Amino acid sequence: MNATLQTPLREAVGGRTAARLTESLGVVTLGQMLAHYPRRYDQRGQLTDIAGLVVGERATVLARVVDIQEIQPRGGGAPPRGRGRGGVSHITRITVADGKGRRLTCTFFNQRGWKHRLPVGTEAMFSGKVSEFRGERQISTPSVAVIGRSDEATPDGADGRGAGSDAVTEAIEEFAGGLAPVYPLAEGVTQQLLQKVVKLALDLVPDPPDPLPELLVAGRELVDLGTALRDIHRPRSKDALTAAQERLRYDEALAIQLVLAQRRARARHDPAEPCPPIEGGLLSAFDAALPFALTDGQQQVGEQIARDLSTLHPMNRLLQGEVGSGKTVVALRAMLQVLDAGRQAVLLAPTEVLAGQHVRSLRAMLGPLGRGGELGAPPEAIAVTLLTGSLSTRARREALSALMVGQPGIVVGTHALLSEGVVVSNLGLVVVDEQHRFGVEQRDALRGRQVGAAPPHVLVMTATPIPRTVAMTVYGDLDTSTLEGLPRGRSPIKTTVVPAAEKPAWLERAWDRVREEVGKGHQIYVVCPKIGDDETDPEEDGGGSGRSAGKARRARRKDADDEWGSAPDDDGDERRPPLSVVQVAEHLGSGPLAGLRLEILHGRLPAVDKERTMLRFAAGEIDVLVSTTVIEVGVDVPNATMMVIMDAERFGLSQLHQLRGRVGRGTAEGVCLLVSEAPPGSAGRERLDAIAATTDGFRLAEIDLEMRREGNVLGTHQAGAATSLKMLRLLRDRSVIEQARIDAQDLVADDPELTRRPALAEWVATTIAAADQEYLEKG
Ligand code: ADP
Ligand code: MG
Numbered sequence: 103m104n105a106t107l108q109t110p111l112r113e114a115v116g117g118r119t120a121a122r123l124t125e126s127l128g129v130v131t132l133g134q135m136l137a138h139y140p141r142r143y144d145q146r147g148q149l150t151d152i153a154g155l156v157v158g159e160r161a162t163v164l165a166r167v168v169d170i171q172e173i174q175p176r177g178g179g180a181p182p183r184g185r186g187r188g189g190v191s192h193i194t195r196i197t198v199a200d201g202k203g204r205r206l207t208c209t210f211f212n213q214r215g216w217k218h219r220l221p222v223g224t225e226a227m228f229s230g231k232v233s234e235f236r237g238e239r240q241i242s243t244p245s246v247a248v249i250g251r252s253d254e255a256t257p258d259g260a261d262g263r264g265a266g267s268d269a270v271t272e273a274i275e276e277f278a279g280g281l282a283p284v285y286p287l288a289e290g291v292t293q294q295l296l297q298k299v300v301k302l303a304l305d306l307v308p309d310p311p312d313p314l315p316e317l318l319v320a321g322r323e324l325v326d327l328g329t330a331l332r333d334i335h336r337p338r339s340k341d342a343l344t345a346a347q348e349r350l351r352y353d354e355a356l357a358i359q360l361v362l363a364q365r366r367a368r369a370r371h372d373p374a375e376p377c378p379p380i381e382g383g384l385l386s387a388f389d390a391a392l393p394f395a396l397t398d399g400q401q402q403v404g405e406q407i408a409r410d411l412s413t414l415h416p417m418n419r420l421l422q423g424e425v426g427s428g429k430t431v432v433a434l435r436a437m438l439q440v441l442d443a444g445r446q447a448v449l450l451a452p453t454e455v456l457a458g459q460h461v462r463s464l465r466a467m468l469g470p471l472g473r474g475g476e477l478g479a480p481p482e483a484i485a486v487t488l489l490t491g492s493l494s495t496r497a498r499r500e501a502l503s504a505l506m507v508g509q510p511g512i513v514v515g516t517h518a519l520l521s522e523g524v525v526v527s528n529l530g531l532v533v534v535d536e537q538h539r540f541g542v543e544q545r546d547a548l549r550g551r552q553v554g555a556a557p558p559h560v561l562v563m564t565a566t567p568i569p570r571t572v573a574m575t576v577y578g579d580l581d582t583s584t585l586e587g588l589p590r591g592r593s594p595i596k597t598t599v600v601p602a603a604e605k606p607a608w609l610e611r612a613w614d615r616v617r618e619e620v621g622k623g624h625q626i627y628v629v630c631p632k633i634g635d636d637e638t639d640p641e642e643d644g645g646g647s648g649r650s651a652g653k654a655r656r657a658r659r660k661d662a663d664d665e666w667g668s669a670p671d672d673d674g675d676e677r678r679p680p681l682s683v684v685q686v687a688e689h690l691g692s693g694p695l696a697g698l699r700l701e702i703l704h705g706r707l708p709a710v711d712k713e714r715t716m717l718r719f720a721a722g723e724i725d726v727l728v729s730t731t732v733i734e735v736g737v738d739v740p741n742a743t744m745m746v747i748m749d750a751e752r753f754g755l756s757q758l759h760q761l762r763g764r765v766g767r768g769t770a771e772g773v774c775l776l777v778s779e780a781p782p783g784s785a786g787r788e789r790l791d792a793i794a795a796t797t798d799g800f801r802l803a804e805i806d807l808e809m810r811r812e813g814n815v816l817g818t819h820q821a822g823a824a825t826s827l828k829m830l831r832l833l834r835d836r837s838v839i840e841q842a843r844i845d846a847q848d849l850v851a852d853d854p855e856l857t858r859r860p861a862l863a864e865w866v867a868t869t870i871a872a873a874d875q876e877y878l879e880k881g
Contacts (some may be wrong), residue, residue, distance in 0.1 A: 105306040107133030115299055123299065126288035132303040133310075136331050137360050138296070139350070143337065144249070152204040154233045155239060161242070162229040162284045162293050164249065165198035165206060167220050191500055194864045196220060198228065207240040221624065225249045227282065228764060229293040245292030251280050281337045298337050300869055308332075313865035314356070318845060324349045346610040348838075353843035354830040357869040360856075363846040367854035374416035377443035377530055379408055384482060385438040391469060392431075399423070399586040400432055406583055407436045411531070417559040422584025424799050425565045425763025432585065433533045436465060436561055437512055441484055445530025449514045450557075452488045452535070453705070455732055458713050460535070461488045461514045463738060466668070474511060485511040489519055492709035531559045565760060565799075579855035595762055597794040599750075599787070603779040610865065612746060612775050620698055620725045624743040624770065624824055628690065628728045631752045634682020675880035681748045687728040695726055703729040729758065733764055740768030750776035753785030755806040758793050858866060 105114065109132045112120035123129045127138060144150065144164035155161050173193040194210040194217065208228050210216050220226060229245035285296040312319065312327040323441060324332075325345045333346035379385060403421060410417035423429045437447035449464075451457040464486050465472040474485035513519070513526060548848065562580060583746045616626050631808045661842070688701045701724045703715050712732070719727050720739045727733070731753070745765045750758065759777070766772020778792065782785035792805055832839070850856065856863035 105132060107131060107136070107307055107310050109306070111135055111299075114302060118297070119299070122290050122622060124288045132307055135299060135303045136307075136335070137828070138285060138300070139334055139673055141286045143281040143343070144284055144285050145280055145282075150200055151202070152206050152239060153202070154199040154459060155206070157232050157234045157239070157802065159232055160230065161232050162227050162239075162287065162288050163200075164225065164227050164282070165200055166387055167222050167224045167226070168199045168205070169195055169197040170217050170222060171195045171197075172217060172219065177210045198226075206234075207237070207238060208244050208246075209240060209242050213243075219248070220246070223689055226286065227293055229287060229634065230441075238331065243293050247282070247294045247297055251428070276605070281340070281343065285333055285577055302331055304335060311861070313861045314353070315554050315849075315859070318849075322352060322841065322845075324352055327353075351829040351835055351838055352842060353869065354828065355835065355839045357844060357866050358830075359842045359846035360849065360862075360866050361870055363843075363850045364854055364856070367850050370417060371414055373414060374559060375443070375445065375530060375556055376412050376414055377475060377559070378412040378442045379439050380442050382439070383442035384484065385442055386437060387471060387482070388435070388468065391471075392467075394399075394589065396431070397428060397589055398426055399584075403432055403583045403585050404435055405433070408439060411439055411559055416557045417561065418580045419561050420580040420581065420582045421561060421585060423563070423565065424588065425760060426588055426767055427565075428589050429535070429563045429565070429585060430460070430463060431467065433535070433563060434467060435532055437533065440530035440559070443530060445511050445528050447531040447533065448519070448528055448529060449512060449533045450519065451514065451516060453732060454492060454516055454709050455703075455712050455716055456535070456737065457488060457490055457514050457516050458709075459480045459716065459737055461486055464512060464514065487511060487513050489513055489515040490709065490721060491516060516656060529558045531561065533561045535563050547809070565763065579629045595766040595797060597762060597774040597776065597797075599790045599794050600775050600777045601779075601782070601787075602777050604782070609777060610694070611691070612777065615773070615775075616695060616726065616744060616746065619700070619773075622743075622770075623722070623741075625719055625722065625724065625739060625741055626726045627733060627745040627764060628686060628726060629745065629747045630683045630686050630728065630730060630734070631680040631749050632682040633706060633730055634684035635704075635706060680752055683728050683730055686748055690726070690728065698725040699723065700726040700728065703727055703732060705730060705732045731761065733761070737764055738767060739764070741770075742767070743770045744773045744775075746775045746777060748777050749779075750790055751778045751780040751784075755789055755793060755802050756799075758790075759799055761804050762793075768817070 106333060110120070111123060111130060111132060111134075114120075114132060115123075123135070129135050129138060144162075146281055150161075150163040152163065152165065155163065171194070173195060175190050175193060190211050192212050192214055194213065196208045196210070196216060197205055198208060199205050208227075226249055227247045228241055228244040229246075230241040233240055233242060274437075283297065283300075285293060287293065287296075287301075309328045314324075314327070324330075325348075327349070330346040330349035330772070331344075333342040334350060337343035337346065395693070403423075406422075407417070407419065410419060421429060421432065423432075433449065440447050449460055468484075468486070470480055471483050472486050473479035474483040476483075485504065487504060489498070493501065503515075600608045600612055616628075619626055683702050683704050687700060691698075691700050700714055701719070703712060705712075705717075707715075715724065715727070716737070718724050720741075722741060736792050742765050745762055747753065747758065747761060753761070762772070762774035765774060776790045778787065778790055780790070789805075793802060796802060830838070849859070849862070852860070856866070
């Protein structure tokens with residue numbers, strides 16, 4: 103058989119097995135099989151810690167057989183009642199132990215012969231679902247791969263070969279380096295099957311052609327692909343394993359960076375309408391009237407953006423800046439430069455609440471310049487138009503017709519704007535605020551908006567700091583700027599964990615603090631994880647009305663998984679349901695905060711109500727706003743000084759950081775209380791301690807990333823799908839990613855489509871799973 107990495111598995115292992123592997127692992131070709139890397143390696147003689155096993159999970163345990171018993175159930179052979187024909191006539195119960203003497207029972211039904219295959223002293227891997235029976239851990243009918251015999255149990259000689267059985271001898275020869283691969287399992291595939299099929303694939307394709315240029319491989323001191331694949335699955339030694347991991351990690355980094363470099367190269371050739379700054383336009387009028395001086399950071403980033411907008415190619419820039427660093431002014435100044443060039447600008451926000459607020463704050467900042475169309479406004483004044491999914495039909499029609507005419511103006515909306523095919527003629531700039539709440543589809547829609555016209559300049563803004571390596575991968579096709587520093591006079595936020603379960607008195611004290619703040623004339627947020635209006639969906643509204651309810655719910659649930667991925671369920675199996683806005687508001691209003699002006703806000707309230715509530719809160723007519731994360735991003739009420747977050751451990755780290763950024767925006771000090779029942783030492787509590795200990799958003803983003811599965815970062819974590827990031831860890835492998843970025847840049851420099859390196863181009867296409875590639879392309 104003349105096999106290659108592209109050869110279908112079914113030609114090598116037969117249809118049934120191949121079908122099973124495809125179904126459970128998504129593996130179709132030999133190459134994909136070889137890309138199913140071991141999850142870990144068990145060193146012969148180093149047994150798995152049995153105490154660390156989790157009941158209910160699938161596990162693979164390397165352990166030593168210490169006892170074996172065969173049992174004939176009473177009345178063996180006769181089918182027990184109600185069990186159909188599958189009676190149990192023979193049970194083998196094998197007790198295995200780890201290095202510390204902890205035991206696990208493996209049970210086989212009606213399978214004779216295990217006694218001979220697994221004599222006492224045998225080391226083997228047992229895989230299956232861990233259960234508990236009468237306080238003892240067990241695996242029922244595990245799959246077994248024999249590794250060898252432990253030295254002390256070997257009767258003749260130290261090499262472990264003396265035990266006789268063929269299976270044992272074979273196993274020892276197979277894992278020459280003493281490192282046995284342990285593969286991630288899935289329903290229907292056993293450890294043994296994977297080891298067998300991978301070995302077969304390696305034998306069939308012993309020396310696959312290396313898609314990477316030889317010079318590059320040599321220059322980075324990497325091993326060739328064939329060696330890497332062999333050693334990742336059947337390491338000859340620990341050093342060989344390390345070298346294999348380095349090579350495969352580099353490959354992943356390079357493939358991603360090549361896709362991104364190609365994308366950047368193509369974007370550089372896209373035409374755009376240049377919008378150079380002009381004298382005496384809106385921008386200079388705005389700057390002249392600005393009540394404060396721009397910070398150095400705002401100035402610097404502003405100049406960068408002004409230059410980008412002046413060129414013949416579209417700007418694609420990511421602007422990161424801490425919560426409260428003043429990104430809105432930067433965006434507004436960019437929009438004014440574009441308006442000065444006679445074009446329109448769109449500002450997109452993730453929620454209707456935020457869109458509404460943007461309209462208000464843009465108008466406030468613009469003063470008379472923002473009253474276009476109103477009586478008595480200066481002739482050069484522009485209109486700031488709100489366009490969201492929940493506007494009345496008439497208001498929509500008016501807004502839309504204004505847009506179609508293409509008068510210079512700023513349109514503010516949620517992403518519903520994009521999904522509904524709204525045409526903004528003469529569009530020069532799209533600003534996307536608080537990027538992290540935006541889905542892939544929306545970003546894509548934004549790029550595709552201008553059919554037949556030059557693509558607009560794009561400015562993406564986020565307050566969630568993005569670790570550098572993530573910026574280089576997920577946002578790798580964008581130029582990035584960081585807005586350093588906060589406007590002067592900003593007060594720090596003090597964050598404290600309130601352990602409600604252990605110290606109920608602290609919680610009482612917290613409500614007293616709320617009263618004190620209200621007494622000083624300030625506003626307070628109380629944030630809960632859930633709405634609690636009897637609908638089952640716990641998450642918050644994303645502002646879009648374009649999606650169907652079911653789809654939106656699913657998408658939201660996925661968001662929630664992502665964001666709460668770092669909030670594991672490790673604090674006991676039975677968590678009580680999360681506290682809800684409705685419930686907490688009732689409790690506070692009739693108890694600890696009775697007499698204060700208290701209102702609720704969440705995503706399922708009608709848009710007009712949300713708007714009115716926000717306005718009244720900002721105007722100081724509401725003391726306490728009990729809300730969901732609908733206020734998470736961008737809401738700006740400088741007089742709000744305190745935030746109490748209930749069930750805080752249920753939120754993700756960056757989400758908490760965003761939330762607390764809503765206070766301390768004025769001159770008064772901000773206070774954030776994280777109320778949690780998570781016990782000390784639990785993962786949830788540790789995260790809260792981490793966030794209380796630092797206000798450094800970049801550090802928090804890194805902690806967050808460490809706790810997530812990296813696949814999530816690329817947006818691909820569907821079970822069974824062949825994802826691209828298997829070896830690469832964005833934080834740990836920063837230098838590899840940086841190297842790969844340089845190399846990718848070189849490779850595409852004079853050959854953007856890689857036409858001179860077809861093998862490499864082909865490899866990129868197959869390495870980066872289609873879904874990831876799409877994701878990266880949509881940037
Ligand atoms: P974010 O970066 O979180 O979006 P905003 O743009 O909402 O921050 O700005 C927060 C607040 O700071 C706003 O009230 C804004 O008017 C104010 N602000 C922005 N720039 C300055 C500055 N240079 N000096 C003083 N205040 C500023
Ligand atoms: Mg903002």
